[in-house]
Amino acid sequence: MLKALMETVASKIIKAISEITDRPVSLMEVCGTHTMVIAKSGMRAMLPGKLRLLSGPGCPVCVTPQETIDYCIALSREANVIIATFGDMVRVPGTRGTLEAHAPRVVYSPLDALTIAKENPGRDVVFLGVGFETTSPTIGATIVEAARKNVRNFYVLSAFKLIPPALDYIARSPQIDVQGLILPGHVSAIIGSKPYEFLAEKYHMPGCITGFEPIDVLQGILILTRQIVDGKSAITIEYDRVVKPEGNSQALGILNMVFDVCESRWRGIGMIPDSGLKLSSKYSRFDVRNEYDIKVPESAEPKGCICGRVLLGLSMPFDCALFGKRCTPVDPVGPCMVSSEGSCAAYFRYGDYGKTGQNGAT
Amino acid sequence: MCLGVVGRIDEIHGETATAEILGVRRQISIVLVPEAKINDYVMIHAGFAINIMDARDARETEELISEVLKYSR
Ligand code: SF4
Secondary structure (H helix, E strand, O other), X not given: OHHHHHHHHHHHHHHHHOOOOOOOEEEEEEEHHXXXXXXXXXXXXXXXXXXXXXXXXXXXXXXXXXXXXXXXXXXXXXXXXXXXXXXXXXXXXXXXXXXXXXXXXXXXXXHXXXXXXXXXXXXXXXXXXXXXXXXXXXXXXXXXXXXXOOOOOEXXXXXXXXXXXXXXXXXXXXXXOOOEEEEOHHHHHHHOOHHHHHHHHHHOOOEEEOOXXXXXXXXXXXXXXXXXHOOOOOEXXXXXXXXXXXXXXXXXXXXXXXXXXXXEEXXXXXXXXXXXXXXXXXXXXXXXXXXXXXXXXXXXXXOOOOHHHHHOOOOOHXXXXXXXXXXXXXXXXXXXXXXXXXXXXXXXXXXOOOOOOHHHOO | OOOOEEEEEEEEEOOEEEEEEOOXXXXXXXXXXXXXXXXXXXXXXXXXXXEEOOOXXXXXXXXXXXXXXXXXX
């Protein structure tokens, strides 16, 4: 039944897009979870050849700079330090090796890292904080809790990133050819729809906040395609069972209190102004960089890896000479192959590449 | 990484709640959704409820169908 439903929506997309005869239409799925859903569901086969789906920068593991991982590895050599982080991070290659070899504690919730700190009063527990607006409020709330309980041995390495400034970067890049954005569902559960309005106003770029069932993604594509056909641009919410236009005010309040906005380096992309979070002065005693001033050298990307281009929708994973040959999920070269939601891993795992209709092949 | 799971709140103890997630009971934090009540469905990420859901069951196909119809023309 769901398959029939998907086919119905797909046929509507085909019908809508047939009204555009002169050019291909490119949509970017900003969020890595959407990349995974698209690849896993095999929906590309249902979609018209003229519609291209490009991956975006919304894979936290992929955009965390090597320098952050190198710093964390250097930290883990300090006798007194325990590193805690989410499972996704431990296999990401830094300049030399990954965190995995340095026995990090993998946690499901940042509150678990706080528990580790309480259980190990003689050691410093450092939480490697990566992620977008979905995740940063959970670490913000953990820091507030640590302050309230006066936990003195809990620290955070803040590598959080913000999605709207990255979208501004994409919208204003002349070489990136995207007509609409499939916007992340759970980031938007926190920030709501307002922070995206500039895309429609300033760049005439429609965006649709989309859920994570395959049928959600198809609907998001349909909504965007219709807007493009009609020459309209608005920010809409397909995922309204979870996302409210105003977002989550409690979570936004915690973000505001615990963090300040700062410039931030995106792996493979570069520095983007106002796209990161650092601890605010009120909570700066939780900033591990104030406690451990370790310098790590600047690092170069692995040779041949074009993750930066893949993350901006400028190249497809299979455009990389290493894809599926020297670079596979078992032995990844770049971060887009490590994370299960990296585009290279998603394309590799589901064999969802080289199909007609992708990359303008037909 | 922004994956979420849906859970139903069974018990509330201050800022902590017990939620049933796919038949399994787990402790979650509700500090980001202080207005949460027992029987609310919440979206959970990294052990925190991040939003209360409008629908009683987000995965219900009927709802998805009506969503599709909303955009049909
Ligand atoms: S296939 Fe591997 S080396 Fe090539 S861009 Fe993707 S992650 Fe980088």
